[in-house]
Every structure is written in structure tokens, then in C-alpha cells.
Amino acid sequence: MTAGAGQRPRPRYSPPRFGVEEEFLVVDPVTRKVAADATTIVDRARARLGTRVSGEITKLQVETKTEPCTSTRELTGQLIEARRVVADCARADGLRIMASGTPVLSGAVPPPITEGPRQARGMATYRGLHDEQSICAVHVHVELPDRDRALKVSNHLRPLLPTLITLTANSPYWEGRDTGYASWRTVTWSRWPVAGPPPYFTSAAHYDQVVRTLSDAGALVDAGTIFWDVRPSPRQPTLEIRVADVPITPQESAAFAALVRALVVAAGEAVDRGEPGPAVRDELMRVAYWQAARDGIWGSGLDVSTGCLVPAAQLVHRLVDSVRPVLTEFGDDELVADWTRRWCADGTGAVRQRTAAGRRGQLTDTVDHLIEQTAPLAG
Incomplete structure (x- = not known):
């Protein structure tokens, strides 16, 4: 992986802020x-979390956000706090929350969509795709305000996205049956017209040109429906990595975010050295x-640099090793190493759901397992 290569000692500098x-x-x-009562829970939780909690496209979902953080310890604290607040507010209404990429039992198709002009435009545009929209992800934002540089970083991250799916697969069930996949959310999400791995971009101007073409073709409602798994955030000065199922525990989300930040920093160093990201063929990315999504951590993964199948765990260890100097510099090496060992x-x-x-x-x-692990009671 080019982003992790380095022939000279790493310079020391403040880590970029990140959020989840x-x-x-x-x-x-x-x-x-699943229960269509998210609005009530969000209204209760806003009294304690403010803008850090919101609704989602369906009435079955709640979304939380951290503030921009410098350390993984601070990020973990905010993740735990937000989960506990939302869980408390759900319990006040006799409900619970769970962290799973998909609903486990039947009854989520079609989901009740929240009302509003934007949602109406989305329904008119995407139609039956909304029938499977009750899916949950984790999004990691890493501060990167220079859009040209962010898109060059995206090119380096693109080949790594399948391995991140492997690490975070948490959606084996759909409508009360085992799909045979580790991340059914990934499969469902791939049906959308602007989703999955992003194209290889040469500049911000190239990105804008592609987006204009997609918009003119009727594939977008607005900038928020650019659903690529890596994208410059339409609202924040960040690069947003959106590839993963939501992890079961807040500690796992924090470790994943620490790994993603390290990948972004290492990719940025490769960009600064003038290294172009590898232009992996679209057909290989699709298979990877x-x-x-099918096999997860205990199966095989496609090495997109060679087109060969290798043990998925080997790809994971290779990925973590490639950014170990960055993780060490930011104080996240032991956290990420322990997380990947346990997974x-x-x-x-x-696997744990099954x-x-x-x-x-x-x-x-x-x-019941997901409810218990999503927001453990304090003490």
C-alpha cells in the first residue's frame, strides 16, 4: 500500500481532528x-445532546455525532455518552436501540420514511430503493480542508475500502433470515446509482465535473445524495469515509476511527511525496x-493489487502494519492492535450476531445481545 510506505523518519505534528x-x-x-418511534427519542435526546443527535431517512433510525476531537480517548468518551443518552431516552418510551447494519427480524420493509420536501424528492427519484433503506453505518470525518488534496488522498484510500468492509461487517441478517453474507448492508447499498467506491479523481475540478454530469442525469437529489464510500463532506472541511457497518460497541467505533485517521494521514504523506494512488480497475473493486461483504474476516479477500484471493485476516494485518508508525505517533497503536487481534x-x-x-x-x-452491547449501563 503506497500510503503506508515511508523511507525517512516521520515528522512530528499535531494529529488532524476527526469525528464520527x-x-x-x-x-x-x-x-x-424495529419500531417507528425515532422522532420521539430524538426530541428527548436533544435536550442533552443538542445538535449531536438527529433523525434519519426512516423513522426507524437515530443518528448521533461527535464534536471534532483530537484524541481517540476524547472521541470514545463522546461516543459512549451519546449512546447512553439515546438509550436512556429510548427506555423512557419503553424502547431500545441497537447497533446493527441491518434489522435482524422481519417488519422493516418498506420502512416508514420521514416527511419533508427533500424526502419527497428522494422518493420520486429513487422509488423502490427506499424499501431497503433501514440500514445503519458509521461515518468517520477526518479534517482535510484542501479539496484537491482530499481527492488525491481518496485515490489512495480507494483500494483499501474492501478491507475496511471486512473489518466492520455487522449485518448478516435481513427480514428474519441469514443472508449468508457478513455485510448485507454493503450489498443493499450497492444498488444505489451513486454509491460504493468513488471514481479515481484527478482534481477537485474533475470531481465537480463528474458530480454535475450525475446531477444532470437525474442520479442526485442534492450533494447529500453523493453516497460514495469516500467523499469530501458537503458540509464540513473533512474527508468522509462511509464504508462501514455501524459497529456493535462504541469502543469498536473509536478504534475504527483511529485506524481511518491513520490511513488518511499516511495517504496524505504519499500525496506529498508525489505518489499517485493506484488506479484499481472497477471490475476488481466490485468483486473485492x-x-x-460475503465472507468477512474469516474468509478470503481479494488483493486488488494482484487480483489474487488471500486470507482476509492477512489483508487486515497488512493494512494495520502499513500505518503502524502513524498509529504509534498518535498514541493509538495498542488500541487498534488489540481491536484487530480480538476481531x-x-x-x-x-460473527457475534450469529x-x-x-x-x-x-x-x-x-x-437482545445487540441491545445489551450497544449502550451498556454505566457502572
Whole structure:
């Protein structure tokens, strides 16, 4: 990976700020099915979190946000706080929240869509695609205000996206059945016209030209519907990485964000050295996405640099090793190393969801496990 290569000692400098958005499903603790009561929970939570909590495209989802953070410790604290506040507000209405890329049980198709002019335009444009929109991701923002540089960094991150899917797969179930995939959210999301891995961009002007063409073709409602898995944020001076299922625990989200920040910094150094990102062929990226979404951490992954299948865990270790100097400099090496060791040994969220269901053969046990782990009670 070019972003991790370095032949000279790393310069010391302040780490860029970063932040995280997490999406959760609202659940009825009796039926364990998703519940269309997100608006009430968001209204309650705003009294404590302000703009750090909001609704989503469906009434089944709640989204939380951190403030920009410098340290992973600060980020973790904000993630834990937001989850606990939203969980408390849900309990006040006899409800729960869970962190899963997809609903576990049936009853989420079609989901109730929130009302508004933008949502109406989206329904008119995307139609039946909204039937499977009850999916939850984690988005990591890394401060990178120079759009030209951000898009060059994106080119370096593009080949790494399938491995990030492998690491964070947490959506094996859909409508009450096992899909056979580790990340069904990835498969569902790939149906959208502007989603998945971004194109290879040569400049901000190139990016703007592509976006204008897509908009003229009717594929976009607005800048917010540019759903590529890496994009310059339309609202913040950041590069936004959107590829991952929401992890089960806040600590996992924090470790993932620390890894993503290190990848962005390492890619930026490669850009500064004049290294172009590898222009991986679209057909290889498509297969690599599918392979990662299907098999997760314990299967095989496609090495897009060679076109060969290798153990997915090998790709993960290679990815982490490539940015270890950055992780060490920012104080995140042990955190990320421990996270990846545990996930390679115990499995990602998808594995743990299946393990919970397998104990008694009941998917309701998976929902209970997710509820318990999403926002553990203090103390």
C-alpha cells in the first residue's frame, strides 16, 4: 500500500481532528422488531445532546455525532455518552436501540420514511430503493480542508475500502433470515446509482465535473445524495469515509476511527511525496467489495493489487502494519492492535450476531445481545 510506505523518519505534528457519526435502529424490546418511534427519542435526546443527535431517512433510525476531537480517548468518551443518552431516552418510551447494519427480524420493509420536501424528492427519484433503506453505518470525518488534496488522498484510500468492509461487517441478517453474507448492508447499498467506491479523481475540478454530469442525469437529489464510500463532506472541511457497518460497541467505533485517521494521514504523506494512488480497475473493486461483504474476516479477500484471493485476516494485518508508525505517533497503536487481534480471533459483529443466535437457535437472542452491547449501563 503506497500510503503506508515511508523511507525517512516521520515528522512530528499535531494529529488532524476527526469525528464520527453513528446510526442506530430503534427496537421494541418485547417483539424485538424495529419500531417507528425515532422522532420521539430524538426530541428527548436533544435536550442533552443538542445538535449531536438527529433523525434519519426512516423513522426507524437515530443518528448521533461527535464534536471534532483530537484524541481517540476524547472521541470514545463522546461516543459512549451519546449512546447512553439515546438509550436512556429510548427506555423512557419503553424502547431500545441497537447497533446493527441491518434489522435482524422481519417488519422493516418498506420502512416508514420521514416527511419533508427533500424526502419527497428522494422518493420520486429513487422509488423502490427506499424499501431497503433501514440500514445503519458509521461515518468517520477526518479534517482535510484542501479539496484537491482530499481527492488525491481518496485515490489512495480507494483500494483499501474492501478491507475496511471486512473489518466492520455487522449485518448478516435481513427480514428474519441469514443472508449468508457478513455485510448485507454493503450489498443493499450497492444498488444505489451513486454509491460504493468513488471514481479515481484527478482534481477537485474533475470531481465537480463528474458530480454535475450525475446531477444532470437525474442520479442526485442534492450533494447529500453523493453516497460514495469516500467523499469530501458537503458540509464540513473533512474527508468522509462511509464504508462501514455501524459497529456493535462504541469502543469498536473509536478504534475504527483511529485506524481511518491513520490511513488518511499516511495517504496524505504519499500525496506529498508525489505518489499517485493506484488506479484499481472497477471490475476488481466490485468483486473485492462482494467478497468482503460475503465472507468477512474469516474468509478470503481479494488483493486488488494482484487480483489474487488471500486470507482476509492477512489483508487486515497488512493494512494495520502499513500505518503502524502513524498509529504509534498518535498514541493509538495498542488500541487498534488489540481491536484487530480480538476481531480476527473472535470475529466481527456479523460473527457475534450469529453466535448469539446459535446458542438457542433464536434470532431474538441476537437482538437482545445487540441491545445489551450497544449502550451498556454505566457502572
